[in-house]
Amino acid sequence: MSPGHYLVLSALLFTIGGVGVLVRRNAIVVFMCVELMLNATNLAFVSFARMHGNLDGQLIAFFVMVVAAAEVVVGLAIIMTIFRTRRSSSVDDANLLKY
Amino acid sequence: MSAGVHIIAAPGDIPAPHIEYGQLAPMLIVFGVAVLGVLVEALAGRPWRYRIQVPLAFAGLLAAFVWTIVLAWRHEPFHVAAMGALGVDGPTLFLQGTILVLALVSLLLIAERSAAHFTAQASALPGSEAEQQSMSAGITQTEIFPLMMFAVGGMLMFPASNDLLTMFVALEVLSLPLYLLCGLARRRRLLSQEAAVKYFLLGAFSSAFFLYGAALLYGYAGSVRLSDISAQAGQGAGGETLLLAGIALLSVGLLFKLGAVPFHMWKPDVYQGAPTPITALMASCTLVSAFGALLRVYYVGFETLRWDWRPAMWGVAIITMVVGAVVAITQTDIKRMLAYSSIAHAGFLLTGVVATSRQGLSGTLFYLAAYGFTTIGAFAVVTMVRDAGGEAAHLSRWAGLGRRSPVIAGVFAFFLLAMAGIPLTSGFTGKFAVFSAAVDGGATPLVVVGVLASAIAAFFYVRVIVVMFFSDPEADGPSVVVSPATATAVALGLTVTVVLGVLPQPVLDLAGTAASQMFVR
Numbered sequence: 001m002s003p004g005h006y007l008v009l010s011a012l013l014f015t016i017g018g019v020g021v022l023v024r025r026n027a028i029v030v031f032m033c034v035e036l037m038l039n040a041t042n043l044a045f046v047s048f049a050r051m052h053g054n055l056d057g058q059l060i061a062f063f064v065m066v067v068a069a070a071e072v073v074v075g076l077a078i079i080m081t082i083f084r085t086r087r088s089s090s091v092d093d094a095n096l097l098k099y
Numbered sequence: 100m101s102a103g104v105h106i107i108a109a110p111g112d113i114p115a116p117h118i119e120y121g122q123l124a125p126m127l128i129v130f131g132v133a134v135l136g137v138l139v140e141a142l143a144g145r146p147w148r149y150r151i152q153v154p155l156a157f158a159g160l161l162a163a164f165v166w167t168i169v170l171a172w173r174h175e176p177f178h179v180a181a182m183g184a185l186g187v188d189g190p191t192l193f194l195q196g197t198i199l200v201l202a203l204v205s206l207l208l209i210a211e212r213s214a215a216h217f218t219a220q221a222s223a224l225p226g227s228e229a230e231q232q233s234m235s236a237g238i239t240q241t242e243i244f245p246l247m248m249f250a251v252g253g254m255l256m257f258p259a260s261n262d263l264l265t266m267f268v269a270l271e272v273l274s275l276p277l278y279l280l281c282g283l284a285r286r287r288r289l290l291s292q293e294a295a296v297k298y299f300l301l302g303a304f305s306s307a308f309f310l311y312g313a314a315l316l317y318g319y320a321g322s323v324r325l326s327d328i329s330a331q332a333g334q335g336a337g338g339e340t341l342l343l344a345g346i347a348l349l350s351v352g353l354l355f356k357l358g359a360v361p362f363h364m365w366k367p368d369v370y371q372g373a374p375t376p377i378t379a380l381m382a383s384c385t386l387v388s389a390f391g392a393l394l395r396v397y398y399v400g401f402e403t404l405r406w407d408w409r410p411a412m413w414g415v416a417i418i419t420m421v422v423g424a425v426v427a428i429t430q431t432d433i434k435r436m437l438a439y440s441s442i443a444h445a446g447f448l449l450t451g452v453v454a455t456s457r458q459g460l461s462g463t464l465f466y467l468a469a470y471g472f473t474t475i476g477a478f479a480v481v482t483m484v485r486d487a488g489g490e491a492a493h494l495s496r497w498a499g500l501g502r503r504s505p506v507i508a509g510v511f512a513f514f515l516l517a518m519a520g521i522p523l524t525s526g527f528t529g530k531f532a533v534f535s536a537a538v539d540g541g542a543t544p545l546v547v548v549g550v551l552a553s554a555i556a557a558f559f560y561v562r563v564i565v566v567m568f569f570s571d572p573e574a575d576g577p578s579v580v581v582s583p584a585t586a587t588a589v590a591l592g593l594t595v596t597v598v599l600g601v602l603p604q605p606v607l608d609l610a611g612t613a614a615s616q617m618f619v620r
Contacts, residue, residue, distance in 0.1 A: 007318075014311055021304050030300055037307035041314050048318040057317055060264050064310065067271045071303055074275045078282055078299050082292045085225055091300065094293040097368040 006047040013040035027079045027089045031072075038068045119180040122170060122187040125163040125195055126259070129252040132159030136245030145238065152244040153210045159248060160206065163255075164199040167192055177619045179261055183324055186261040186395070186619045193464050193613035194258045194391040201383040201471045202251045207588040208376035208479055209243060213580075216374040216482065217243055218285045225288040240283060247380065250276040254384050258391025261399075261620070263313035263323040263349070266392060270309065270356070273388065274302050277381060281373040286489035294372025301355070301365045309352020315345030316400075325400035326620035333403040346401055346408060353396060356389035357445045360419040367430075370438035375490060378434060379478035382441050383471035390448055390467055394460060397452060399618045405455050412453050413545055419446030420552035428559045431494050433481055436559065437474070440518055443556050444470055450549050451533035454540030461614035462532030465607055469525035469599045470518075476592020477514040479585050480507060484577050491577035494563065499572025504579040508567045510593055515560040517596045520553050525599030532607065 013036055020033030042061040049057025083089045120127065132155055139151050170192055177188035209216070217240050219233035253273025260266035282295030317323050319341040320331040332342060351362060358366040370378045401408055423443030430436035448470075451463035484491050484500065484507070491497065501508040517524035530553065534546045599606055 010314075014307075017307070018304075021300075027296060027300065031303070034300070034303045034307055037304075038310065041307065041310045044311065044314040045317060048314065048321075051318070052321040054321060056322060057314075060313075060317070060323065063264055063268060067268060070275060071271065074278055075299055075303065078278060078292075078295045081221065081282060082296050085289060085292060091296070094296055096290055096293055097297070097372055 003047045003051045006043060010040045010043040010047065013037075013043065025090045025092050027082075027091050030091060031075050031079065035068060035072070038064060116182045118182075119187075122180045123185065124166045125170075125199070126252055126255045128159055128163040128166065129248055129255060132156065133245045133248035133252060136248055140242055140245065148241040149212070149239055152241045153206075156206055156210075156244045156248060157203070160199055160203050160251070164196060164203070167196045167199060171196070171613075177616060179619050183326075184262055184265045185256070185259045186399075187259055188619040189613040189616050190394065190460060190464060190618060191259045191391065193610060194387055194467070195255050197464075197468045197471060198251065198254050198384050198387050201387065201475060202247075202254075202380065204472070204475050204588050204591050205376060205380040205383065206247070207584045207591075208379055208475075208482060209247060211376070211482070211582060211584045212239070213582045215239070215285055216376050217283045218288060218291075221283055243280065243283065246276040246280055250280070250380070251384065254388035257388045258395060260392070261325055261395070263316065263325070266396075267306070267310055267313060270306055270352070270392075273385065274306065274356075277377070277385070278302060280377045280380075281369055283377075284372070284374040287372075290372040291374065292372075294369045297372075298365055298369045305352050305355035305362065308348045308355075312345045312348030312350070312352065315341050315348065319345060325396065328400045329402050329620070332401070342404075343407065346404070347411075349396065350408070350411070353389065353393045354415060357386060357393065357448075358442050359415050359445050359449060360422045360442065361415070363419070363422070363442050363445075366442055367435045367438040370441070371432055371435045371492075375434065375478055375482045378438075379475045382437070382474045382478065386441070386445065387467045387471055390452075390463065394452060394463065395618055398455065398460065399620050402455075409453060409455070412449060413542065416446050416449035416453060416545060417548050419443070419449060420549055421446075421555075424552040424555040424559075427556065428562075430559075432492050433494055433497065433563075434478075434492060436494070436563070437477060437481070440556065440560075441474065443552060444518070446552065447530060447533060447549055450537040450542065450545050453542050453545060454533070454536040456536060456540050457614050457617065459533070459536035459540055460617065461607070461610040462529075462536040464610040464613060465532050465599075465603070466529035468606065468610075469529040469596070472592045472595035472599075473514050473517045473525060476589050476596065477511065477518070479588040479592060480511045480514065483507060483579050483581060483585055483589075485580050486575070486577035494566060496573070496577050497563070498566050498570040499576060500579075501568035503572055503576065507579045507581075510589060512564045512567065513593065514596065515563055517600070519557040519560040521557075523600045525596045525603070528599060528603040528607070 017033045017037035021030050024030050042064050045057040045060045143151055179186045219238045223229040223233055250273050253269050256269035260269050278299040281298050282292050284291035316328055319338050320328040355362040420443055423439050427436050427439035448466055451459045517526040520526040520530045537546050
């Protein structure tokens with residue numbers, strides 16, 4: 001398989017993640033879709049690193065993983081607090097602020 | 100980033116990177132203070148924490164600011180630092196100085212103890228017994244200070260980052276603490292938590308776009324350094340699709356942070372729900388930092404492609420100005436109205452970016468400094484007007500404030516007039532600087548739209564003034580609570596707004612000098 005195929009896969013995963021963020025209602029699932037987008041990005045970085053023959057892309061993938069882990073910590077904390085208050089993690093229920 | 104190549108060449112022999120600690124000291128001081136703050140939380144007893152955290156945060160910001168001035172004073176030729184990862188140059192030092200001063204003023208609001216903006220215990224459910232207990236025990240959440248210092252450190256790094264990886268890390272370091280800080284309001288906690296969830300989900304979504312854009316640009320240029328991308332694009336090397344798609348996705352992430360229009364939906368919600376001192380911090384420091392990063396990316400990385408990105412940026416600037424100004428008219432919540440006003444101002448600032456000239460850069464720098472002080476002052480006044488349920492957020496509650504406390508109402512009216520851009524205020528000088536740069540840069544239609552949008556914006560600013568001065572006060576209307584720290588913040592905002600309106604030349608010269616060498620690459 002050429003690196004090009006991995007890029008197509010990465011674009012597909014990124015799109016699935018993006019559509020998921022837009023259509024899903026559960027905050028946890030929305031967040032998982034964001035993580036899917038970040039992982040699609042990692043795949044793109046690694047494939048491009050292979051195509052260019054330098055290691056920059058692979059290094060960047062490590063940074064992205066660390067940042068994504070930090071984001072999980074903060075994100076789950078925020079989603080937990082609102083779930084405990086409202087007994088719901090649906091993003092449609094959080095509708096006090098609008099227009 | 101060239102370390103990777105060396106690993107291939109000689110395994111086991113990794114050369115140590117050369118770091119210019121002197122140039123990076125402002126960022127290192129702020130991050131160091133943030134880490135110390137975490138240690139204080141872990142080791143100091145509860146009664147001591149507030150007393151240690153506040154002086155520590157003030158000292159750290161002040162030391163970083165003094166160091167920034169020293170760096171700018173030395174007049175050494177600028178070059179990239181930390182193996183090309185960070186560029187500490189004229190515009191960056193100006194932006195970092197601005198961010199540090201604005202953070203000091205915001206810290207006055209955040210450290211305000213008598214008003215108690217923050218929840219006693221974030222984990223206690225709103226309305227529960229645990230919340231009652233923690234409130235009556237008089238607990239204050241001092242984690243605010245290290246979180247704020249981490250955010251400020253990220254804000255200092257964001258406009259300085261010279262490659263897209265550093266920029267992404269800085270973006271996350273500035274955003275993650277802000278997501279948390281948004282959810283920590285003491286009153287109206289449901290709104291606050293909702294603001295935090297919305298800001299977090301949308302912020303994470305937009306940073307994924309930023310990162311995919313960075314990946315595509317890496318695929319195009321084989322490097323994430325802005326100067327390498329610029330050089331590759333200048334040669335017109337193939338893969339135009341990758342380049343343009345990369346620019347588009349990267350711009351989504353950057354424009355989200357400034358709240359430019361197709362990506363502005365978070366701004367009113369978050370500004371309204373967040374504790375007001377945090378709103379002041381976001382409306383001033385985050386905006387300055389995000390514009391700094393946008394300027395660097397477009398002036399260094401995509402410099403040779405300006406014919407490709409300028410039309411898109413024109414469109415974004417026009418709809419940002421118009422939507423911000425028009426939607427603000429219908430708002431009834433004072434913080435939400437200021438949020439839409441902030442969106443409109445992001446549009447005015449984008450006209451300076453579109454100019455792509457030295458004049459546009461210096462005008463944008465001046466506007467950012469001037470607007471930052473005005474907006475902090477305005478939010479500081481919002482924290483002072485209080486009733487039984489906390490801040491009097493609804494506009495109708497502000498009726499007749501001019502009769503009850505003429506000074507505070509007068510100061511707020513002055514801030515609103517400055518945002519509207521009335522002559523003899525800093526807002527006028529700033530708008531004049533960016534609009535004249537845009538006209539010189541050939542963007543006259545954009546300036547016409549900008550002036551029209553300013554006129555629409557003036558309408559809703561004046562409406563608030565009319566409500567405050569020309570309507571009868573309610574019987575149980577809000578009272579004005581003046582406390583020393585908040586009053587100092589208002590006074591500082593007012594002084595800078597007046598001085599930059601009456602005597603703008605020294606700061607205009609400073610911005611001009613800062614912009615004279617443009618960005619390093």
